[in-house]
Amino acid sequence: MSPDIDRDTANARTLAGGVVTQVLLDGRSLSQVLPNFLDQAAAVDRGLVQELGYGVLRWRFRLEALLRQLLKQPLKRKDQDIASLLLVGLYQLAYTDIPAHAAVHETVEAVRATGKRWAVPLANAVLRAYQRQRTELDTVADRQPADRHAHPEWLVEQLRADWPDDWERILAANNQRPPFVLRINARRSDPPAYRAALDAAGMAHALLPVTEHGVCLEQPVAVERLPGFAAGEVSVQDAAAQLAAPLLAVQAGMRVLDACAAPGGKTAHILERTPGVELMAVDIDAARVRRIEETLHRLGLSAQVVVGDAAQPAQWWDGRPFQRILLDAPCSATGVIRRHPDIKSLRRARDIDTLAAAQAQLLDALWPLLEPGGLLLYATCSVLRRENEAQIAAFLARHADARESTPDADWGRPLRHGRQLLPGDADGGHAATGMDGFFYARLMKVP
Template structure:
C-alpha cells in the first residue's frame, strides 16, 4: 500500500478562495459571518478570514467594480462571491496579481461543476486591463466610494457633519488590538510592555491599564494571558467599568453580559456582588470561561433581563450596566457583514428594544443608585435620542457627568478604539 501523500503545510490559495466564496455567499444570503467562519477548517481559516473580511468590508466597491464586466447580474451567488474576494485581493496585493487570478480560476474549477471557470478568468483579466476606468466609474457611487450602504452614509452625515468621513473611513479599516491589564495582578502598564517587547511584540500604553499592540497577534503569544494577567478588550469598551463607579460590597447587575469583558473588568476593579445575565446560554458560557481564566466569580443566569419575574430576587441593585443590543455601527470594522445585513428599519427596531430594556431595568435600581447605558453604536436614535426619551419618561432619573462635565460620552471609531456611547443615570433618592 503506497504511503499517503503528506498534507501541505500551507493549503493552496484556490481552496481558500473557494471556501471564502462560500462564506461570503452565505453572508450575502443573510447569515452571520462569525458563525460561518467557525465551520472553516483550521488550516484554511487565516486565509479565508482575510479574504472574507476584506471582500465584505469593501463589498459596495467590489460590486460596483464588477458590474460593468458582467453582461447581466450573476445568479450563481458563490461565483459572484468568488469574484468579490478575487477583486479584493487584486487591490490589496497588486504585486501578486498573477497568483490571484490563477488561483481564483482554479477555485472556479472546484465550484458549480466548473461551469464558470472561463467566465472568472475573463472577468478578472478584463478587470486588470480596465482597472483605472473601472475605479473612476465606481467612485461615482457613494456606496462604492465610502463602502457603506447609502442609508447608512446619510445617517452618519446628518449626525456628524464634521466627522462623517472619518467615521466611514474607520469603518472600512482593520480594528486595533488592545489589551486590558488585570489590575489585581499587574498595576503598571510599562512593566507588561517590557514583557511584550521581550516576546517580540511592539506596543504602547494608552492609559494605566490599556495597551495598544502595534499589530494583532494570537492570544497564545501574549505572556500571562492564560493565567489571567491580561485580557483582550477594546479601549472604548474599557471605559464602562470606570464610568459605572462600582464600590466594594455593592450589588451590581450586568444585564446583557456576554461575552463578559465588561463583567470581568468590573470585578477586577472592585469586590462586588455581581449578577451577570444573558438571554443566550451558549454566550453566557463564554462569560464563565473568561471569569474562570481570570480567577473571578459572579452569579451567572441565562435569562432575559426584561423578564424580571423569572430571575430577580426583589433586592435592588446599587449599580446596573445596561450594555444593550444595538446596530453595532461603531464596531462595524470588526463585523463587516453588519453593514450589508442591516436595514434602515433595523435601527428603529433596536431603539424600541432598548427602550423596553431601560424601563425594565429602572425598576431594579435602588434609590441613589446609578445605571450606565452603553451601546457600540454611532446612530443617534440608539444613543442621545434614546436617553432623552428615557429621562422624559422617568421624573426620578438624573443624568450625571461622564467626562468634562458632559452628560454623555460619544466615542467615534479611531485608530485607538471603536465607537461607543455612554451615559450615566442616577435614580433620585
C-alpha cells in the same frame, strides 16, 4: 508549482468564497460561519481564508460596484457562489499584494471547482478586464458615496444625517483594520510589569492613557501567545469598552447588575477593578453565558451568572435593589464595523426601529431595580443617534426620577445626552487607528 500546492491555494479561494456566500445568502455572521471554514482549511491556508473572508466583506459594496461594471448582466441568486468568487478575485487584485497572476489563476481554478463550466471564461474575462481598466472602473465607483466608501446606501444616509461633519471620517475609519488592544488585569499584574513581559516577548506596544490599564499591540497575535493569558493577567478589549467600568464608579460592598453581560468583558473589568463587589451577570443567550463563565474562570473572578431576559426581571430578580446597573444594550453595532465588517451586509435600515424599541424596553424594565441614589450606565457600540442621545432623551422624558450624571471626560464628545466616541477617535496612544465607536450615558435615580 506542485499539484498539491495548487490544490491547497485554490482551496483557500473556494473556502473564502463559501464564507462570503453564507454571510450574504444565509444572513449568518462571520463569527458563526468562519470557524467551520477554517476547520476545513489546511493549516498554512487559514490566515489567507480569514484575510479573504474579512477583506471581501469589508469592501463588498465597492467590489460589487466594480463587478456591476464588468458584467453584462447581473448573476442570478443561485449563482451567488460564482459572484462570491469573483469578489474574492477582485479583492485580491484591488486590496492585497498577492501577485495578480496568482490571484487570477487561483480564483479561476476555484470557479472551475464549482462545476459550473460556463463561469470559467467569465471569471477569466472579469478579472483580466479589471486589471486592464482599473483606473476607469475606480473613477466610476468613486462617484457614489456608498460605492466610494464601501457601505450600504441606507447607512451612508443615516450617518450623513446624524453626523453631517464627520460622516466621511466615520466611513473611512470603518474600513480600517482594528487595533489589537489589551486590558491588563489589575488584580494579577500591573502595567509596568506586564509591559516588561511584552517587551521580553518582543511584542511592540503602546500605553493607552485614556484607559486605566490598556495597551495596544502593534501586531495582533493569537491570544494564547500573549504572556500570562492563560493565567488571567490580560484580556482583549478595545479602549472604548474599557471606559465602562470606571464610569460605573463601583465601590466595594456594592450590589451590581450587568444586565446584558455576555461574553463578559465588562463584567470582568468591573470585578478586576473593585474587589468585594456582589455582581449579578445576566444574558439571554445561553451559549454566550457560558463564555462569561469561562472568562471569569480564567481571570479568577466570581459572579452570579444567570441566563435570563433582562426585560423580564420577574424571571430572575430576588427583589433586592442594585446600587449600580450596567446596561450594555443590544444595538446596531455600527461603531464596531471595522471589527465586524459583515455588519454592513447583515444590518438593515428597519433593524434600527426594532433595536431602539428593545433598548427602551430594557431601560424601563431595569430602572425599578435601581436603588434611589444609584447609577445606571447605558452603553452601546452604536454611532446612531436614535439608539443613543435620542434614546436617553426619551427615557428622561418618561422617568421623572431620573437625572443625567454623565461626567466630563477627555475622550469623545458631549452630546445633549451622553458622550459619543466615533470610530477612530484618538485613544491617546495609537492615534492611527484609535478607538471603537461607543456611546455612554450615566443616569442617576433621584434619592
